[in-house]
Amino acid sequence: xxxxxxxxxxxxxxxxxxxxxxxxxxxxxxxxxxxxxxxxxxxxxxxxxxxxxxxxxxxxxxxxxxxxxxxxxxxxxxxxxxxxxxxxxxxxxxxxxxxxxxxxxxxxxxxxxxxxxxxxxxxxxxxxxxxxxxxxxxxxxxxxxxxxxxxxxxxxxxxxxxxxxxxxxxxxxxxxxxxxxxxxxxxxxxxxxxxxxxxxxxxxxxxxxxxxxxxxxxxxxxxxxxxxxxxxxxxxxxxxxxxxxxxxxxxxxxxxxxxxxxxxxxxxxxxxxxxxxxxxxxxxxxxxxxxxxxxxxxxxxxxxxxxxxxxxxxxxxxxxxxxxxxxxxxxxxxxxxxxxxxxxxxxxxxxxxxxxxxxxxxxxxxxxxxxxxxxxxxxxxxxxxxxxxxxxxxxxxxxxxxxxxxxxxxxxxxxxxxxxxxxxxxxxxxxxxxxxxxxxxxxxxxxxxxxxxxxxxxxxxxxxxxxxxxxxxxxxxxxxxxxxxxxxxxxxxxxxxxxxxxxxxxxxxxxxxxxxxxxxxxxxxxxxxxxxxxxxxxxxxxxxxxxxxxxxxxxxxxxxxxxxxxxxxxxxxxxxxxxxxxxxxxxxxxxxxxxxxxxxxxxxxxxxxxxxxxxxxxxxxxxxxxxxxxxxxxxxxxxxxxxxxxxxxxxxxxxxxxxxxxxxxxxxxxxxxxxxxxxxxxxxxxxxxxxxxxxxxxxxxxxxxxxxxxxxxxxxx
Amino acid sequence: xxxxxxxxxxxxxxxxxxxxxxxxxxxxxxxxxxxxxxxxxxxxxxxxxxxxxxxxxxxxxxxxxxxxxxxxxxxxxxxxxxxxxxxxxxxxxxxxxxxxxxxxxxxxxxxxxxxxxxxxxxxxxxxxxxxxxxxxxxxxxxxxxxxxxxxxxxxxxxxxxxxxxxxxxxxxxxxxxxxxxxxxxxxxxxxxxxxxxxxxxxxxxxxxxxxxxxxxxxxxxxxxxxxxxx
Numbered sequence: 001x002x003x004x005x006x007x008x009x010x011x012x013x014x015x016x017x018x019x020x021x022x023x024x025x026x027x028x029x030x031x032x033x034x035x036x037x038x039x040x041x042x043x044x045x046x047x048x049x050x051x052x053x054x055x056x057x058x059x060x061x062x063x064x065x066x067x068x069x070x071x072x073x074x075x076x077x078x079x080x081x082x083x084x085x086x087x088x089x090x091x092x093x094x095x096x097x098x099x100x101x102x103x104x105x106x107x108x109x110x111x112x113x114x115x116x117x118x119x120x121x122x123x124x125x126x127x128x129x130x131x132x133x134x135x136x137x138x139x140x141x142x143x144x145x146x147x148x149x150x151x152x153x154x155x156x157x158x159x160x161x162x163x164x165x166x167x168x169x170x171x172x173x174x175x176x177x178x179x180x181x182x183x184x185x186x187x188x189x190x191x192x193x194x195x196x197x198x199x200x201x202x203x204x205x206x207x208x209x210x211x212x213x214x215x216x217x218x219x220x221x222x223x224x225x226x227x228x229x230x231x232x233x234x235x236x237x238x239x240x241x242x243x244x245x246x247x248x249x250x251x252x253x254x255x256x257x258x259x260x261x262x263x264x265x266x267x268x269x270x271x272x273x274x275x276x277x278x279x280x281x282x283x284x285x286x287x288x289x290x291x292x293x294x295x296x297x298x299x300x301x302x303x304x305x306x307x308x309x310x311x312x313x314x315x316x317x318x319x320x321x322x323x324x325x326x327x328x329x330x331x332x333x334x335x336x337x338x339x340x341x342x343x344x345x346x347x348x349x350x351x352x353x354x355x356x357x358x359x360x361x362x363x364x365x366x367x368x369x370x371x372x373x374x375x376x377x378x379x380x381x382x383x384x385x386x387x388x389x390x391x392x393x394x395x396x397x398x399x400x401x402x403x404x405x406x407x408x409x410x411x412x413x414x415x416x417x418x419x420x421x422x423x424x425x426x427x428x429x430x431x432x433x434x435x436x437x438x439x440x441x442x443x444x445x446x447x448x449x450x451x452x453x454x455x456x457x458x459x460x461x462x463x464x465x466x467x468x469x470x471x472x473x474x475x476x477x478x479x480x481x482x483x484x485x486x487x488x489x490x491x492x493x494x495x496x497x498x499x500x501x502x503x504x505x506x507x508x509x510x511x512x513x514x515x516x517x518x519x520x521x522x523x524x525x526x527x528x529x530x531x532x533x534x535x536x537x538x539x540x541x542x543x544x545x546x547x548x549x550x551x552x553x554x555x556x557x558x559x560x561x562x563x564x565x566x567x568x569x570x571x572x573x574x575x576x577x578x579x580x581x582x583x584x585x586x587x588x589x590x591x592x593x594x595x596x597x598x599x600x601x602x603x604x605x606x607x608x609x610x611x612x613x614x615x616x617x618x619x620x621x622x623x624x625x626x627x628x629x630x631x632x633x634x635x636x637x638x639x640x641x642x643x644x645x646x647x648x649x650x651x652x653x654x655x656x657x658x659x660x661x662x663x664x665x666x667x668x669x670x671x672x673x674x675x676x677x678x679x680x681x682x683x684x685x686x687x688x689x690x691x692x693x694x695x696x697x698x699x700x701x702x703x704x705x706x707x708x709x710x711x712x713x714x715x716x717x
Numbered sequence: 718x719x720x721x722x723x724x725x726x727x728x729x730x731x732x733x734x735x736x737x738x739x740x741x742x743x744x745x746x747x748x749x750x751x752x753x754x755x756x757x758x759x760x761x762x763x764x765x766x767x768x769x770x771x772x773x774x775x776x777x778x779x780x781x782x783x784x785x786x787x788x789x790x791x792x793x794x795x796x797x798x799x800x801x802x803x804x805x806x807x808x809x810x811x812x813x814x815x816x817x818x819x820x821x822x823x824x825x826x827x828x829x830x831x832x833x834x835x836x837x838x839x840x841x842x843x844x845x846x847x848x849x850x851x852x853x854x855x856x857x858x859x860x861x862x863x864x865x866x867x868x869x870x871x872x873x874x875x876x877x878x879x880x881x882x883x884x885x886x887x888x889x890x891x892x893x894x895x896x897x898x899x900x901x902x903x904x905x906x907x908x909x910x911x912x913x914x915x916x917x918x919x920x921x922x923x924x925x926x927x928x929x930x931x932x933x934x935x936x937x938x939x940x941x942x943x944x945x946x947x
Contacts, residue, residue, distance in 0.1 A: 501801035502728055505822035509734035512826030513741075538823045545803065567939040574897070574941035600915045603939045 016438070017431050024427050031416045038412065042405040049401055050376045054367050056284055057378040057394040063280055064291070064382050064392065070276050074293055074382065075389040085269040085297075086237055086258055091136035091143060097192070099216025099223040101145050107134045109147070112256050118240050119255035127151065129243040129254055137272045142228045144171075144239065150221035152245040156188045163196050163204050165250040167243060169224055171195075172261035174236035180264035181232065183208055185224065190217035195226075200262065208232075237270035271297065290393045291382070292357050299390060353377055353393060360391035374399045434468065441472050448479045494545040501541060508534050550604075550677055561709055564593040564602070564634055568627050571606050575614075582614045585622040593627060593634045594709040597685045602706075605681040606636070608674040609702045613640040616700065633687070634706045641699040645691060654679040654689065682706065720837055723764035724748040725755045725783060726799070727774045731822075735768065738826050739833070752779040756786060763791055766836060771800040771811065781814050788815035795836040799829075803913065809920075818879040832879060839866040854889050857947050859934070861889050870928050880905050881921050888935065888945040897942035918943055
C-alpha cells in the first residue's frame with residue numbers, strides 16, 4: 001500500500017486495471033523459465049543417449065570378440081589379396097528365377113569391360129562383347145545375374161558333349177569343405193538349364209542339379225540368372241563369361257569375369273554379409289550398427305542401418321517421430337551405399353564416420369556427432385588375439401529425441417499461448433466486471449447527491465457477497481442515513497414552524513385577552529408592539545413552511561397551457577400598485593409566448609424575483625423586465641440596479657436558508673427561501689434559473705428559462 | 718340565551734385563554750383536554766358549537782375521530798377545526814370530515830370570535846328563513862346569501878366552508894373589481910400565505926365546476942389577485 005502511495009506521489013497513476021495487470025505480466029515470464037528447464041532437460045536426455053550409444057558400441061565389440069567363429073571370420077578378411085573381392089549384396093529368396101533383373105531391388109550392377117578380360121584370343125572389341133553383373137546372397141543361396149551384350153550368340157550343339165564350345169558362364173568355388181569345384185552353364189537354347197560340374201581341364205563330369213540357371217535370349221545378347229546353394233560355396237569364388245562368335249570353328253574369343261577360374265588360387269574372396277554378426281547386430285534395437293573389417297569394408301549391417309533402409313520404400317517404414325526422419329539420415333549416408341557395393345573403402349562415408357572408423361582400426365574408441373548433428377556415432381575396435389581386426393560403429397539418430405523435444409517445446413508454447421490468451425480474456429472479463437461495478441457504484445454515488453448537495457435517493461443494495469458488495473452496502477447504508485438526516489433537516493423548518501405555532505397562539509390569545517380589557521395608554525403601546533412582533537413571527541413561520549407546502553402543491557392536475565405575456569403584463573401592473581415607490585420598465589418583443597405549466601406558480605416565482613429586485617434596487621432606478629424567445633425557450637429577465645452579487649455565494653443562492661442580506665432589516669423577515677422556491681418552480685417547469693451581475697452597470701440580472709409549449713416535454717409530469 | 722361553546726384542546730394554557738375569551742364574549746364555555754372526556758359529556762348533551770384541535774394528547778388524529786363521532790350525532794352542529802397544521806392536505810381532510818370551518822392557531826382571537834359568531838348567525842338565519850331576502854347578492858346564476866352564509870348556483874346549493882363563502886362574498890360584493898390576496902385574507906378573517914389563498918380559490922372553482930362544468934367566473938389577474946366576471 002505504501003509503495004503504491006509513493007508511486008502516486010511521483011505522479012505515476014496506475015489505474016486499477018494496470019495494478020491488476022502487474023501480476024498477470026509476471027505470469028508472462030513463465031514460458032521463459034519453462035524454456036530454460038526444457039533446454040536443461042533435453043541436454044541431459046541427449047547426454048544420456050550418447051552414453052548409451054558409446055556403451056552399445058563397446059558391448060557390441062565385446063560380444064563379437066566373445067563369439068569365436070565370428071571373430072575368426074572377420075580376422076580372415078584381413079588377409080591381403082591381389083584381386084579385388086567380390087561383394088554379395090544381401091537379398092531375399094522371394095524372387096523369380098527368370099533371367100530378368102527387375103526383382104533385384106537395390107542391388108547395383110557392376111559392368112565388365114576391357115579391364116576384366118581374363119583371356120583374349122582376338123582383338124577385343126567393345127561392341128562385340130561386354131557384360132554387367134549383379135551378385136546377391138540370402139541366408140541359403142548365392143544369386144548371380146549376368147546381362148551379356150554379344151553380337152553373336154552361339155548355343156550348344158545338340159550332339160556335342162562339350163559344354164565349352166559355345167557361349168557359356170564358368171564359375172569356380174572353394175566349397176565349405178575346402179575343395180575346388182568348377183561349373184559351367186551352357187544352353188542348347190534360351191531356357192532354364194542346369195550347371196555342369198567340369199574338371200579342371202574343362203571336361204563335363206556331371207550335371208549339378210543344385211545349381212539352377214535361366215538363360216534368356218535378348219535382342220542384344222542374353223541374360224543369365226543363377227541360384228547357387230550356399231552349401232556349395234565357401235569363401236572363394238570366381239566367374240568368367242566365354243564368348244564364341246564363329247558357328248563353325250567355335251573358338252573362344254574372350255574370357256571375361258572376376259578372375260580366372262582355372263585353379264583355386266586364382267579365385268577371389270567372396271565377401272558375404274556376415275549373417276551371424278548380422279543377427280547379433282540386430283539384437284540392438286533403435287540403433288544402426290555397422291561392422292567393418294580391417295580393410296574398412298562393411299562386414300555386417302544391422303537391419304535398421306541406413307544402408308539397409310535405402311532400398312525400402314517409405315510405406316514400409318512409416319515415418320513416425322520415433323523412427324525419425326530417415327530420409328535425412330539416408331541423404332547423410334548416401335555415399336556409403338556406393339562404397340559398400342563397389343567393395344571400396346569407407347572413405348565415401350561422412351567424414352566423422354570415416355575418421356572414427358580409421359581411429360577405431362588404430363585401436364582407439366571414439367564418438368562424434370554427424371555432420372548435420374542429427375545422429376550420434378560411436379566406434380569401438382574389435383580385437384582378435386590382440387590385433388585390431390575390425391570396428392563396430394553404432395549410430396543412433398538423435399532426430400527422434402530432438403523431434404520429441406521440439407514437439408514438447410512447440411506444444412508447451414501453444415499451451416502457454418492458449419493459457420495466456422485465456423488468462424488474458426479471463427482477466428479482461430474480471431477487470432471489466434469489477435471496474436464496471438466500481439463505475440456503477442461511482443455513478444450511483446454521484447447521483448445520490450446532487451449538485452446542491454442534497455441526498456436524492458437511496459443506493460440500490462448490491463447483493464454481491466464480496467468486498468465490493470460490502471463497500472456498496474456500506475455506501476448504501478451511509479447514503480440512506482444521510483438521506484434520513486437530510487430529510488430531517490429539510491423538514492426541520494416546517495416542523496419548527498409547526499411546533500412554534502402553539503406557543504405563538506398562547507401568546508397571541510393571552511394578548512388578545514388583555515386587549516379586550518381596558519388598558520391605560522401606556523400599556524396599550526406595549527400590547528400593540530407585542531402584537532406587531534407576533535405578526536412578524538407568524539409571517540416567519542408561514543415562510544418557513546412555504547417551501548415544504550410548495551413541494552406538496554406541485555400538482556400536475558393544475559397544469560394548463562397559457563400565454564406568458566398575459567401573465568407577465570398582469571403581474572407587472574400589479575407590482576406597480578404593490579410597490580408604489582418602484583419603477584417598472586417592461587419590454588416584450590414577442591407576440592405570443594405559449595408555455596405549459598401552472599400559471600399561479602409562475603406568478604409566485606415572478607413575485608419572488610420582483611420582490612428581490614425591488615429590495616436591492618437603488619432609489620429612483622427602474623427595474624427592467626424583458627420577455628423574449630431564444631432558441632425555442634421563453635426567457636424572462638428581471639434586471640435591477642444596485643449592489644452586485646458576492647462572488648462566493650453565486651452558486652448556492654438558490655439553496656434554502658441562504659441569503660445575501662447582511663444586516664437585519666427590521667421591516668421584513670427573510671429566511672433565504674425566496675430563491676429556493678423560485679428554483680423549485682422553474683425546475684418543475686423543466687427550465688432553469690440563474691442570477692448574474694449585470695455587465696452594463698451595477699446590478700443583478702435574474703434569468704428564468706422555460707421551454708415553450710411544444711418543447712415542454714421535459715416537464716416533470 | 719347564551720350559546721354553549723365547547724373547546725377541545727390539549728394545550729392547557731391555550732385552552733384556558735380560549736375559555737376566558739369566549740366567556741368574556743358571553744358564551745357558556747366548557748373545555749376538554751382529550752377526546753374521551755369530551756365524548757363522555759357530549760353523549761349526554763351536545764353543545765351549540767364545538768372548537769376542536771386535531772392532535773389531542775396522544776391521539777394524533779383525535780380531532781378527526783371526534784368530528785366524525787359528533788357528525789353522526791348531529792348533522793347541523795357547527796364544528797370548527799383549530800389546528801397548528803396548515804397544509805392543504807390537513808385543511809381538505811378536516812373539511813371532508815364534516816367540519817364547517819378550519820382555522821389555524823395563529824389566527825387572532827377577534828377573527829376567531831367573528832367566525833364563531835358568523836356560524837351562530839347562520840344557525841339563527843336558518844331558523845328563520847324569510848328574513849334573508851334583502852341581504853342576498855344575485856349575479857346571473859349566482860345567489861349569495863350573507864345572512865344564511867349560503868351560496869347557490871343556478872338554483873343548486875354550493876357547499877362552501879365559511880372561509881370559502883367569505884371569499885366568494887368578497888369577490889361578488891364588487892363584481893369586476895380585482896381583489897388582491899391581502900384583501901381576500903382580511904375579508905375572510907384568515908392569516909395565511911399566498912399559496913393557501915390560491916388553493917382556496919382552486920377549491921372554490923372546483924366546487925362550482927362540479928355543478929356547472931363551464932363555470933369560469935373567477936378570473937385570475939396575475940400579480941394582482943382575483944376578479945368575479947360574468
